[in-house]
Amino acid sequence: MRFSRAPVLVTLLVCGISAVSRSQGFQVNEIGSCAVARGLAVTGSPCKDPSNIYWNPAATASLEGWSAYVGMAAIAVRGGFTADTSRRTYDADAPVAFPANVFVNYGAKGGRWALGLGAYVPFGLTSQWSTDFPGRFEALRASLTSIYVQPNFAYRIARGWSIGGGPVIGYSQVQLRQSLDLAQQDAVGGITFGQLGLAARTEFARAKLAGSATAFGFNIGVHGELGPDWEVGARYLSSLDFHYNNADATFGQILTNLVLPAGNPLGVPGGTPLDGILSGQFLPGAALSAQHVSTRIKHPAQFQVGLGYSGFVNSRISGDFEWTQFSSFTALPVTFSGPASVENRSLIEDYTNSWSLRFGVEHAFPVGIKGRIGFSYVSSPAPDISVSPLIPDMNRRNYTIGFGVPLSPRYTLDAGYLHVNTSGRRGRVVENSVSTAGPVPDGGGNTLTAQDLNSGFYTLSANVLSLSIRANF
Secondary structure, X not given: OOOOOHHHHHHHHHXXXXXXXXXXXXXXXXXXXXXXXXXXXOOOOOOOOOOHHHHOHHHHHHOOEEEEEEEEEEEEEEEEEEEOOOOOEEEEOOOOEOOEEEEEEEEOOOOOEEEEEEEEEEEEEEEEEOOOOHHHHOOOEEEEEEEEEEEEEEEEEEOXXXXXXXXXXXXXXXXXXXXXXXXXXXXXXXXEOOOOOOOOOOEEEEEEXXXXXXXXXXXXXXXXXXXXXXXXXEEEEOOEEEEEEEEEEEEEEOOOOOEOOOOOOOOOOOOOEHHHHHHHHHOOOOOOOOEEEEEEEEEOOEEEEEEEEOOOOOEEEEEEEEEEXXXXXXXXXXXXXXXXXXXXXXXXXXXXXXXXXXXXXXXEOOOOOEEEEEEEEEOOOOOHHHOXXXXXXXXXXXXXXXXXXXXXXXXXXXXXXXXXXXXXXEEOOOOOOOOOOXXXXXXXXXXXXXXXXXOEEEEEEEEEEEXXXXXXX
């Protein structure tokens, strides 16, 4: 009995990074409540708070004195998968996520220059499914958190025009839990248990994977005035190349309670419990012993450009175009340092670049309260063949609303609400690690396409509540 295929499932550690729970790809945009309420269209017409360190580093030059902005978003995702054959629907079970952000800025009097520091989460995910979900052999739970820390400097180069930016230090953690299917494992002579008649999706183990990495990049921006009522801005956040070296992979046995019949191909007496034979695969040095796996994931670059108009009485409108370089997410090199080293491989993803259009409106009422609304359309970077429990990505429509309320001369409360609406998308629940760009060989001389692999329909919606406090000193 040879368990050559089980360690390959450790490769889903890196697939889990691309899972989607709330944004295009694994991008998170809920940074700053003012920005959320305005549909994230704040690069050309920025909010008057230090979250500009992320949204447009140049715009911080207009903030005089000390200011701080502290916020958190609560992201509740609802989704599910409906199988074509049984018509049964399996609901996703992702917990509410709470990404936070902190920004501090000091601007010189007259808006000549500014220094600041920000910590934010531009990429992340949480996906989780029930233990009876047929795609649990892809993932039971996947989570990713990538925190960026950015020192920032902005300088006014001409009247109404400024530039800014700074280095970015990123720290990323990823975790994955998944089931292992005994029917897919080699039993004897290259023949799998499934070929011997064992039912598919017979769970005999669960894998737990965890890894972390650091990476470095930069964020730069420019902001300027085109006239008394028009302003424009652009920013570029570079890609960060994370190397997840020596990620930990551990395996726990799940009892099948199966008994081998007489004359079985394993050559053991009839009535022998199969679980006793399988337990040897979990011993030190065996295929399912604790081991390490390494890979590298490039968090994609972001570019955003925007325009704002404030010629209306007490109101301004803004529009942004955002582009994310997910085409850099093409292949995942996987290197094992344990018994599975013979399974070193490269997984093909073939993502495309994604884009979004964003629009926002802000109106200042006489009592000092600011009302905000917005809308954005987001394109998915995932090809049809990559829609899975780890990657249930689809085009999105985001509707936003919020307000800013002064609590005192120094403190302001910002609130934003975002609703994610989608039309759903067909996807798969089985592994595909060969190609996403074209037909997939099935080992029998045939090819499998997205139409062949996708066996059901994924749905997705989300509600986001963001709260932030701005303080001026």
